[in-house]
Amino acid sequence: MKICFVLPRYTRRPIGGYKIVYEYANRLCNSGNKVYLLFLNDNVFLEYKVPRILKSVCSNIMTQIEPRWFPLNKSISKISGLYNAKKILQDVDVCIATGAETVAVCKKAFPLASKCYLIQGFETWVLSEKELFETFNAGFKNIVVSSWLEKLVDAHSDEKSILIKNPIDLTVYRPIVPLQKRNKHSIGLLYHSGKHKGLKYSIAALGKLKELYPDLEVYMFGTSEPKEEVPGLVKFVKDASQKETVELYNKVSVFMCSAINEGYGLTAMEAMACGAAVASSDYEGIHEYGINGVNCLLSPLRDVNAMVTNVSKLFEDDDLRYLISDQGVSSLKEYDWEVAFKKFKNAICG
Structure with missing residues (x-):
């Protein structure tokens, strides 16, 4: 089969949603399918006042170079912009929209293909709620990554969606350094400036925790350098590779996340x-794999003091920290890539 994933743009930096798309693309390619990645690239280089043709050339070059942060199968064809995709549009069997802004393009550009929509979040930062609801009911086969998205999408679609929870590669993401050998007062977190990520609440919590624990060590990674002062920051890794994120996760005793709106939360x-x-x-997304008091500690949205309390509990109570850690590792064994891929392949090819 010829299968085309349609993405908003190429990206030089690691993004969780793209990582999922690339993994599915690799597995479909390895299964004998011809796979295309079409990057629309309408919104790249907008900050530069250069001729449109030059932007197009540069976009095409970058599309072929990236992603350097993910081991994409070399047999996968990468295409920059609809103009360069015209030759393949007519005989693609399945096209898959991967973002809210790609739905309309798929509907118009792939008239003969079977259409699917991989929904990994409620992208209110891209379209209005009304426009998002319209994408859910565009006549595509909706594939959602979380139970809360399933309910939301089904409430605004004539067809029931297919739930396939995002997996991770547990042969890569695994404990390497025993928790007992990590600095007790160490915290890891993602630096992301999007308001839905709630970073300002994490930074506020770090300020209070630094006062309580002067030896606090903070390790961060992200796609852009921190603009704010981060209390206790020891190391920041920009555009971290998979290997670097695994090393960071294995260095800290606690991982903090203050997200407000996230479809899943891979980090x-x-x-x-x-x-x-x-x-x-x-x-919402944390409940797809997290159970409060079992494999994580949860605090109310935007509640800095509650977050500080939970982190302090993990710092102060060794038995609790070891228990949450151990149960976290064991609880993820059911999130297997082979199971998810089989479901995904059946969904798009069925």
């Missing part, structure tokens, strides 16, 4: 798989 899941005790805000 906290990866950290949990690596043995870090997770202290997270009680956002």
Whole structure:
């Protein structure tokens, strides 16, 4: 089969949602399918006042170079922009929209293909709620990654969605350094400036924790350098590779997440798989794999003091920290890539 994933743009930096798409693309390619990645690239280089043709050339070059942060199968064809995709549009069997802004393009550009929509979040930062609801009912086969998204999408679609929870590679994301050998007062977190990630609440919590624990060590990674002062920051890794994130997860005793709106939350899941005790805000996506008091500690959204309390509990109570860590690792064994891929392949090809 010829299968085309349609993405908003190429990206030089690691993004969780793209990682899932690339993994599915690799597995479909390895299964004997011809796979295309079409990057629309309409919104790249907008900050530069250069001729459109030059932007197009540069976009095409970058599309072929990236992603350097993910081992994409070399047999996968990468295409920049609809113009360069015209030759393949007519005989693609399945096209898969991967973002809210890609749905309309798929509907118009792939008239003969079977259409699917991989929904990994409620992208209110891309479209209005009304426009998002319209994408859910565009006539595509909706594939959602979380139970809360399933309910939301089904409420605004004539067809029931297919739930396939995001897995992770547990042969990669695993405990390497025993928790007992990690600095007790160490915290890892993702630096992301999107308001839905709730970073300002994490930084506020770190300020209070630094006062309580002067030896606090903070390790962060992200796609851009921190603009704010981060209390206790020891190391920041920009555009961290998979290997670097695994090393960071294995260095900290606690992983903090203050997200407000997130479809899933892969970073906290990866950290949990690596043995870090997770202290997270009680956002919707965390419930796809996190159980409060069992494999993580949850605090109300935007509640800095509650987050500080939970992290302090993990710092002060060794038995609790070890228990949350151990149960976190064991609870993720059911999130297997082989199972998820089989479901995904049946969904798009059925």
